[in-house]
Amino acid sequence: MENEFVERAAGALADRYRLAVVLALSRTEALSFASVQELMGLSQPCVSHHLKVLADSGLVTTQKQGRCVQVQLNRAAVQALAGFLGQLGELA
Numbered sequence: 001m002e003n004e005f006v007e008r009a010a011g012a013l014a015d016r017y018r019l020a021v022v023l024a025l026s027r028t029e030a031l032s033f034a035s036v037q038e039l040m041g042l043s044q045p046c047v048s049h050h051l052k053v054l055a056d057s058g059l060v061t062t063q064k065q066g067r068c069v070q071v072q073l074n075r076a077a078v079q080a081l082a083g084f085l086g087q088l089g090e091l092a
Contacts, residue, residue, distance in 0.1 A: 005058060009081050012057035017042065018050050022059060025073035033069040 013019050017040045024039055025031060031039070037047045051071060054060040058077045063070045 005077075006081065006084055008057040009059055009077065012053050012059055015050065015053075018054055021050065021054065021071070022073065022078070025060065025071065026078070030070045030072045033071065036071055 013022065020039060021031075021036055024036075033047065033051075036051065037044060040047055040050065042050070051060065051062060055062055059074055059081075061072050061074055063072070
């Protein structure tokens with residue numbers, strides 16, 4: 001696993017709003033942008049920023065469907081991060 005991915009993913013998860021989005025996505029297939037905005041309780045520009053950070057880290061993907069944006073968890077990336085953290089736990 002690349003250190004750069006771990007750094008970006010850990011940084012993305014270090015924010016309570018972004019962590020809440022990842023946790024919510026872990027329980028569903030996808031969320032609309034409006035649902036994410038409602039979950040976060042933030043303005044549209046703030047939500048856009050947080051989703052960009054999550055997408056840049058590789059933890060989520062976004063897909064535009066007409067005028068709507070759907071956000072999905074990149075489960076492979078989350079599993080890779082969990083595997084890395086599991087290896088750290090084995091060293092302790």
